[in-house]
Amino acid sequence: MVMPERNFHGLRPQSDLETPNGASLETRVANALAKDGSLDASNIVVIDVNGQITLRGAVSSKAEARRATEVAGSIDGVSSIVNDLEIVAGNG
Template sequence: MVFKERTFYGEAPEGVAPPAQADLETRVANCLATVDGLDASDVSVVSKGNTILLSGTVATIEEAERAEEAARTIEGVAEIVNRIAVV
C-alpha cells in the first residue's frame, strides 16, 4: 500500500475553508437551533468573512426577526443579511 497525502485541488483540505468561517457558521446555526419560539429547521446559515447570510423559510415575521437578533449575539458577527422568507 502506498501512502498518498490528501489534497483538494492541490491544497491541503484544512486550507480550503478557513476554520474560523466554518466555526462562525456552526456557532450561529447552533444558536438559532436553541432559540425559543423559532423553528429554524428550514433556515440556512452561510458566512463570508464576518458577514452572515440567513436564508430559508419560517412561519412568521417575528421568527425571521428573532433569528436575526439571535445571530447578532454571536461573537465575531459583524453584519447580518436576512433573506428569510415568511410562508
C-alpha cells in the same frame, strides 16, 4: 524540534487554523438558532462570508425572521447579517 519555514509557490493554502471563525462561525450561529425556543430554525441555512452572516430559508412569521436576526447578531464574530428569510404561512 525546529522546522524550516515552508516555501509556497503562488497563493498560500487556506486552512481553518488561519481563519478560526470560518466554518465554526456558521456552526455557532446555526446552533444558537436551533436552541432558541422562540423560532423554528429547521428550514434556516446559515452562510458565513468573512463574518457576514446570510440567513436563507423559510420561517412562519416576521417575528421569527426578526428573532433569527437578533440571535445571529448575538454571536461573537458576526460583523453583519443579511436576512434573506422568506415568510411562509404554515411553515414548521
